[in-house]
Amino acid sequence: MQWKLTQEQEAFRDTLRAWLADVAPVEVVRAWLDADDLASFWSRFAEEGWSGVGIPEAAGGQGGGVVELTLTAEELGRASAPGATWLASVLAMPAFAAAARPDLAEAALARGAALLVPGDQLPSAAPALALGPAGRVTGRVPLVLAGADVATYVAVTTAHGKRQLRVIDASAAGIATTPRRPLDRSRSIADVELNDVESEPLDGSVDEVLERITDLAGVLVAADSLGATERMLELTVDYSKQRHQFGVPIGSFQAVKHAAATIEVAVEAGRSAIYYAAASVGARHEERSLHAAAVKAQMGVAGFGAADSALTLHGAIGYTWEHDLQLSYKRARLDTYLFAGVESWNERLAHGLALM
Numbered sequence: 001m002q003w004k005l006t007q008e009q010e011a012f013r014d015t016l017r018a019w020l021a022d023v024a025p026v027e028v029v030r031a032w033l034d035a036d037d038l039a040s041f042w043s044r045f046a047e048e049g050w051s052g053v054g055i056p057e058a059a060g061g062q063g064g065g066v067v068e069l070t071l072t073a074e075e076l077g078r079a080s081a082p083g084a085t086w087l088a089s090v091l092a093m094p095a096f097a098a099a100a101r102p103d104l105a106e107a108a109l110a111r112g113a114a115l116l117v118p119g120d121q122l123p124s125a126a127p128a129l130a131l132g133p134a135g136r137v138t139g140r141v142p143l144v145l146a147g148a149d150v151a152t153y154v155a156v157t158t159a160h161g162k163r164q165l166r167v168i169d170a171s172a173a174g175i176a177t178t179p180r181r182p183l184d185r186s187r188s189i190a191d192v193e194l195n196d197v198e199s200e201p202l203d204g205s206v207d208e209v210l211e212r213i214t215d216l217a218g219v220l221v222a223a224d225s226l227g228a229t230e231r232m233l234e235l236t237v238d239y240s241k242q243r244h245q246f247g248v249p250i251g252s253f254q255a256v257k258h259a260a261a262t263i264e265v266a267v268e269a270g271r272s273a274i275y276y277a278a279a280s281v282g283a284r285h286e287e288r289s290l291h292a293a294a295v296k297a298q299m300g301v302a303g304f305g306a307a308d309s310a311l312t313l314h315g316a317i318g319y320t321w322e323h324d325l326q327l328s329y330k331r332a333r334l335d336t337y338l339f340a341g342v343e344s345w346n347e348r349l350a351h352g353l354a355l356m
Helices: 007-023 026-034 039-047 066-079 084-098 102-111 206-242 254-282 288-314 325-337 342-352
Strands: 113-115 128-131 137-145 152-159 162-169 175-180 189-197 200-202
Touching (some): 026 325, 084 113, 084 162, 084 200, 137 152, 162 206, 206 254, 206 325, 254 288, 288 342
Parallel strands (some): 113 152
Antiparallel strands (some): 162 200
16 A cells, blocks of 8 residues: 655645755754754744644644644654654643643644653553642653753643643743753653642543554654654665775675665555554544554664664764764664554554454
8 A cells, every 4th residue: 555645745745854954954963963952953943833733723733634743753854853842742732632722732832842751651651640739740750752841741640549631831840850861862851850840730531632642652753763764775875876895886786785675665665554544643543543553663663674774784884973874873763662662562552453
């Protein structure tokens, strides 16, 4: 099956790719990473309205849906752009939608928001923080995506055995963040600790919101990995034409051709499956969670394997800071484990198919 985008979706993808080539070429991305400056990209991205694409206009966005979000994630991954704040904010949107709080959604599109969930766990397994008197929240959440870079947190809390979603101002007293330094420097992660922090309630079913966020996370991280894998394929093909052994380009060797072809198959198979899953999640298809789990697991394996193959074909130079491959390599490797590894998504898929 080959999924076809609409003309409008293709035009959006091409426009975003051209914008990224202008604003975030690889030399600029490198400069941001060297300076530990991931905020400059988010500021420009939000100011020019890209953060609102895929978000309903009623929520302060630019319109579109999950397919447009998926195309955005794919292009950000392809460019190795610092997109952690965007992804974290998009994943917070279902909580604001369920609570009918377009004011919070609009603010998040401008200043960023994040669900307080460890970045190596399924969002549906978000830890419940203690909710005390007067709506004050206490607890610690490690490895929060963009945890030190956003203006708003969404927390799952519990009091007297009942869970509730709460929204927290990230600048409130009692919050401490400890940034981590992941191998993929294009993403930011931080531990977040809350000590008797003020919060306000968000209406909506906790389970339904977390399921919605989990489905989105599966599709969007898979799309990011797809973009990174596509870039690794481009770099590998170019390098195989430039590097010579025994007087001929290494791209003429059968083993190299087979390795590149395997990566291309992963890219094309992943693209159609991910777009289909995005449309399924956007349409609230009854099997949307299965589709999201399938593509997250599929690209987790494919992106990981493509990264190793691309690095093998480049040799040691591919991992050096001077070579562009290392940016996509690290991106794809982190995507394999971001919001849980392949095993967790396969278990989710198996439970959904009543195989466990």
